[in-house]
Amino acid sequence: MSYCVNCGVELDKDAARCPLCQTPVVNPVCPVDTTIPPNFPVERREVEPVNRREAAVLLSAVYGVVSLCCVVLNLLFWWRGMPWSAIVAGACAMLWVWTVLPLLLRSVHSIFLVGLDLLAVAGFLWVISMAVDGGSWLGRLALPIWWGCSVVLLFLWYILPLRSILSRCMLVLGSCVVLMLWLELCIDLFLGGYQPMWSLVVAVVGVTLMAPLLIIRYRPDLRREVRRRFHF
Amino acid sequence: MVRRRGQDKGWFQLDNAAMMYSAIQSGTYSAVYRFSAVMAREVDPQALQRAIDRTMPRFPGFHVKIRKGVFWYYFEPDDTPGPYLQPDIQNPCQPVYFQNKDQLIRFFYYRHRISMEVFHALADGGGALVLFKTLLAVYLRELGEEIPNQEGILDVDEAPDPQEWEDAYARYARSRVRLRKSEPRAYPCTGTPEPFYTLNVTMGFVSVQALRQVAKSHGASITEYLAAVLIQSILARQRREGRRRELPVALAIPINLRPYFPTRTMRNFILTVRPSIDPELGDYTLEEIISQVHHHMRLHITRQEMQGVITRNVFFQNFLPLQLVPVPVKNFVVDTAYRLAGNRPYSTTYTNPGAFRVPEQMAPHIQHMEVVLGQSYTPRVNCASISYGDVMEITFAGTVKETDVERDFFRTLVQDGLHVKVTSNRRE
Numbered sequence: 001m002s003y004c005v006n007c008g009v010e011l012d013k014d015a016a017r018c019p020l021c022q023t024p025v026v027n028p029v030c031p032v033d034t035t036i037p038p039n040f041p042v043e044r045r046e047v048e049p050v051n052r053r054e055a056a057v058l059l060s061a062v063y064g065v066v067s068l069c070c071v072v073l074n075l076l077f078w079w080r081g082m083p084w085s086a087i088v089a090g091a092c093a094m095l096w097v098w099t100v101l102p103l104l105l106r107s108v109h110s111i112f113l114v115g116l117d118l119l120a121v122a123g124f125l126w127v128i129s130m131a132v133d134g135g136s137w138l139g140r141l142a143l144p145i146w147w148g149c150s151v152v153l154l155f156l157w158y159i160l161p162l163r164s165i166l167s168r169c170m171l172v173l174g175s176c177v178v179l180m181l182w183l184e185l186c187i188d189l190f191l192g193g194y195q196p197m198w199s200l201v202v203a204v205v206g207v208t209l210m211a212p213l214l215i216i217r218y219r220p221d222l223r224r225e226v227r228r229r230f231h232f
Numbered sequence: 233m234v235r236r237r238g239q240d241k242g243w244f245q246l247d248n249a250a251m252m253y254s255a256i257q258s259g260t261y262s263a264v265y266r267f268s269a270v271m272a273r274e275v276d277p278q279a280l281q282r283a284i285d286r287t288m289p290r291f292p293g294f295h296v297k298i299r300k301g302v303f304w305y306y307f308e309p310d311d312t313p314g315p316y317l318q319p320d321i322q323n324p325c326q327p328v329y330f331q332n333k334d335q336l337i338r339f340f341y342y343r344h345r346i347s348m349e350v351f352h353a354l355a356d357g358g359g360a361l362v363l364f365k366t367l368l369a370v371y372l373r374e375l376g377e378e379i380p381n382q383e384g385i386l387d388v389d390e391a392p393d394p395q396e397w398e399d400a401y402a403r404y405a406r407s408r409v410r411l412r413k414s415e416p417r418a419y420p421c422t423g424t425p426e427p428f429y430t431l432n433v434t435m436g437f438v439s440v441q442a443l444r445q446v447a448k449s450h451g452a453s454i455t456e457y458l459a460a461v462l463i464q465s466i467l468a469r470q471r472r473e474g475r476r477r478e479l480p481v482a483l484a485i486p487i488n489l490r491p492y493f494p495t496r497t498m499r500n501f502i503l504t505v506r507p508s509i510d511p512e513l514g515d516y517t518l519e520e521i522i523s524q525v526h527h528h529m530r531l532h533i534t535r536q537e538m539q540g541v542i543t544r545n546v547f548f549q550n551f552l553p554l555q556l557v558p559v560p561v562k563n564f565v566v567d568t569a570y571r572l573a574g575n576r577p578y579s580t581t582y583t584n585p586g587a588f589r590v591p592e593q594m595a596p597h598i599q600h601m602e603v604v605l606g607q608s609y610t611p612r613v614n615c616a617s618i619s620y621g622d623v624m625e626i627t628f629a630g631t632v633k634e635t636d637v638e639r640d641f642f643r644t645l646v647q648d649g650l651h652v653k654v655t656s657n658r659r660e
Contacts (some may be wrong), residue, residue, distance in 0.1 A: 007639060008646040009436070010653040019434055019656030020639035040322060040657035041342045046429045047326040047334070227476070 002027040012039055052103040059100050063092040083131050090127030094120040114157050118150040141190040148182040166217045170210050177206035243299070243308045248401040248545045249500035250353035252574075254298055254305045254330075255566035262327040262431075262606030263352040267364050267618070268345050270599040275341040276375065281317045283371035284339055288315070290388040291363050293397045293498060294337050294354055298330045300559055305330070315339055320347060322657055323431045325606035325629070344599065346371070352500070357585040357603070358488045359498030362386065365590060372597055382591045393496065400495040401546050404539060410547050411540030415506060415577030418482040419470050423632035425611035432613075433604055434638050434656040436626045438645060440587075440619045446648050450519065452526045454619075455584045458626065459483055460522040462615055463509050465640035466579050467521075470511065472636075482508035484578040485529070488585075489542075492535045503541055505532050506577065518644070575609050580637075582615040590620075600625055607631045613638060 002011050002025045004018035013033040017024050025032055067089035074085035097120035102113055125146060129138035152175045160168050184199035216223050246254060253263040288295050295315070296307040315335050320342030328334055328351045336351040346368065350360045366386045369379040381387045426432065440454075447457035466481045486502045495501060507528040509516055516524070548554060557565070588601045601620040604627050608614060613630035628638040635658075642652050 004654075007643050007654075008652075009642050010651065012655050015655075019654060019658050020635050020642060022635075037343060039655045040433070041320045042659070043319070043321055044323050045321040045326070046323070047329065 002030055002032075014038060052106070056100045056103040059103075060096060063096050063100075067092045086127055086131045090124045090131075093127075094124040111154060111157055114154060115150075118146070118153065122146050122150075137190070141186060144186040145183060148179060148186070152179050164217075166213055170213045170217065173206045173210050173213075177203045177210075180206075243306050244397070245399065246298075246305055246307060246353060247399040247499050248542075248549050249356070249502065251305070251549065252566060252570065253351070253353040253500075255563040256570045256574075256609075257328060257330075257351075257353075258567075260327075260607075261609045262325050264325040264328060264349050264606040265352060265357065265360075265616075266324050266347055266349045266602075266604040266606075267357075267360060268347040268602035268604070269364070269368055270602065271344045271346060272597050272599055273375075274344055275346055277317055277341055279374040280339070280341060280346060280371050283367055283374050284315065284317060286374075287363070287367045287370050287388050290366070290386060290390065290392055291396075291498070292392050294350070294363055296336065296354070297334075298336065298353065300330065302558060303555055303562070304559065310335075317341055320345065322659075323429055324433065324604055325349060325431055326429060327606070345602075347602075355498050356486070356488070356500045356502045357583065358490060358501070361585060361588065362498055365588070368590070368598070369594060372594060377593065377597065379594050380591050383589045385591070395496045396498045398495065398497045399499065400489070400493065400497045400501040401542055403495065404489075404493045405543045405546035407536070407539040407543040409540045410544035411537060412544060413541070415482070415573070417479060417576050418508065418579045419466065419479040420576075420610060421466050421469065421481075421579040421612045421637065422610045423612065423634040423636075426631045426633055430631055431604075431607055431629055432632065432635075432656070432658050434628045434635065434654065434658070435602060436638075436642050436645070437600065437653040437655075438624045438626065438650050440622045440624045442650050443624050446650060450522045452522045454624070455485070456526045456529060457522060458584070458615075458617060459485060459507060459582050460518065460525045461641055461644045462580070462582055462637075463507070463521050463525065464516075464518055464644060465637050467509060467511055467516070468640050469636050478511040480508045480510040480512075481579045482506050482577060484581045486581075486583050487533055487538070489538060492533075492538060503538050505529055571609065580612055580614055581605060581608070582617075584617045586619070588618055588620045595621065599623075603627055604629045615641075 001013065002015070003009065004011060004021065004023055004025075006021045006023050007018055009018070009020065011018060011025060013030075014036050015025060016032050067085070070085035070088040074083060098117050101116060105113065122143065125138060125142045129135050129142070156171065156175055159171060163171065180199040180202040181196070184196055185194055188194045188196070216226055257263050292309065293307075295310045297310045298305050299308050315337055317339045318341075320340040324340075324347070328336060336354055338349040340347040340349070348360070348364050348367070354360075355363075362384055365384055366388065369381070369385045370388055372379050379385070443454055443457070447454045450457055450460075452460065463481050463483060470478050470481065484504045484506060486504050489501045489503060490497075493501070505528070507525040509521055509524060554562075583603075583605065585603065590598065598620060600623040601618045602625050603616045603618040605614040605616050607630065611630065611632040613628045613632055615626065615628055617624060617626040619625070626641075628641070642654060645652050
């Protein structure tokens, strides 16, 4: 029998390392016996996860029935001068992407699903523009704003879980500043000419808040001092 | 005897603990535990399957399915054949989903080891050990041994006794006070998670006699001593992390209520106590931790206090406005409440079902017993121990890569002069 030189515990005859500290077993008197069967089985098995397909089918049926009923009502009884059922069907399609795809695509990365959700939003905007004959605002206003929001959201989705609380606050603030600047740019360009105003106020406030966070984040002495002064 | 509601209809209600375990059971949490007996001879699978087939009809409460009603889950007798014996696997205590083919009780064999996994909604460790002991006796009889029905072994030729399936919580929820406790957040003791469904198991074997002497030299019982050593290991881990503000280290220690409230039930009948150490108050020596654990357990394990907690738990179960909440909403609420009140205030779980006693004719056929707890919500290790003869088996099981808690734990035992043998299912 062998003992771990670090932990002082007796080990299995077939143990090549201590399971507690990973120290290799080197015992010329009693070498590792690889011929005996292991103490635990080596075959792994996993229970089958819950099948979400039934829930997905149920939700798909609900969205499908709602869309179909609205189309029938729209075409046969209640026209009101526009294909309003297309907006309802578009909303159902967007909800389908938001709720059913996560049930079916359980192994894909969440950022991929968020990307699909954002694409569904773009598709819904396109459907609304087609239904209300608003093609002009789609390309010049809605899609640029959607693009800016999507880039910021995907960036934050990817980066936030990896960062500390201070870094998260800075990233969220910085993203808000960038988004507001982009939003005013899109709106101003749509209305005629770029004259930045309110977004600059937001940017100044955001950067003012970020600056102390940045200094505290990268100056450990200051961080300790702030903690001491604020008793946290 | 309290008659189970719906008994004559072929279904029956879950008890208070079972409701919680059913609501929180998910792919990332496994309310499944395992008892294993390592036999003197290699297991005969045919004889063991015959023993299972003979034993299970005596324990109808273990051969059930969980069905989802509108307002509650409920148990329904499982008419499908089985449970069937399976070759053992490396990653035990897999989660249970309430699908048709899922068995709430599973049996495995591997070389000398017979294992039984039980979903916690069916029974606690005390109840499950009655079934396991009876199964082992029937198995040995199948091999030609003469084993008497003593030391808690039930006669499988008798009809099942309804008293064995009473909801003892409901029976003893009679306190005038609904005792409410708010527990602060404890150090979570989490580590790097393993890939999905991996359960790392590390077992240590110690002499019961030697352990009892060491515990006695510290003025504590074995459970109190082991709990204190575990707390010390977790405190050391927290200190190594270099946290600016250290959180209290607290254990959830399930207490078998049967000695305090007489019942023959094999269903759940446990509560937990929460010994804790707050390192912000200062550094504690092992002696001081043992003293804290010892006095906390003696102070809080009282019939009156536990009855107040039972009354509070059962009150929520019987509160009409809560009863009328549909199951999915109720599951969500219970799950959230468990994360806040059942998981956050504890660093880990330590359970000790006690000594596994068998008739003397049976004793030479069993080498030792083992117990394993399933995976927690968070990647951390749970600790469990069980003794048989002079062998105390201590298991650390969890979905965490690091081994520092168990390493410090067993090193402390070695430093206290105990001989420890360690084995693990971790692959290098």
